[in-house]
Amino acid sequence: MSEPPDLGTPLVRYPWVVVRLRCHVCPRHAEVRLAALAARYGHRVPISMVLHSFMVACPWNPHTELRKLQKYSMRCGAYIPDLNSGRPPDLPPSMTGLTLIEGGKDDMLPAERAPLERRRRIGGEDE
Numbered sequence: 001m002s003e004p005p006d007l008g009t010p011l012v013r014y015p016w017v018v019v020r021l022r023c024h025v026c027p028r029h030a031e032v033r034l035a036a037l038a039a040r041y042g043h044r045v046p047i048s049m050v051l052h053s054f055m056v057a058c059p060w061n062p063h064t065e066l067r068k069l070q071k072y073s074m075r076c077g078a079y080i081p082d083l084n085s086g087r088p089p090d091l092p093p094s095m096t097g098l099t100l101i102e103g104g105k106d107d108m109l110p111a112e113r114a115p116l117e118r119r120r121r122i123g124g125e126d127e
């Protein structure tokens with residue numbers, strides 16, 4: 001697995017099919033297909049560009065002239081939850097297809113306890 005994406009990751013290197021956008025302060029959210037973003041902005045723009053354009057439409061957009069004057073007013077809390085994470089976003093199965101989960105079987109709890117290895121002999125006082 002390559003480096004997890006961050007805000008500087010260009011679209012072309014973003015590892016997932018869909019870019020998810022969320023906001024801490026407003027109910028807006030979006031799931032945008034990476035291919036659609038690349039077609040619109042070009043595949044070399046950083047992912048922060050997508051976040052910025054999402055913020056622009058927010059009622060708490062910090063990038064408008066009005067907001068600049070109100071330094072301590074509420075700002076849009078838009079973020080991309082999948083940045084700096086090695087985990088792919090949760091997507092409906094129709095979008096991801098079947099995924100092989102690495103080490104999935106070993107991570108599961110065993111159904112039964114493995115039998116303890118018996119080192120002591122029964123009635124082993126004669127050692």
Ligand SMILES: [Zn+2]
Pocket residue numbers: 023024025026028058059060075076077078
């Ligand atoms: Zn917002």
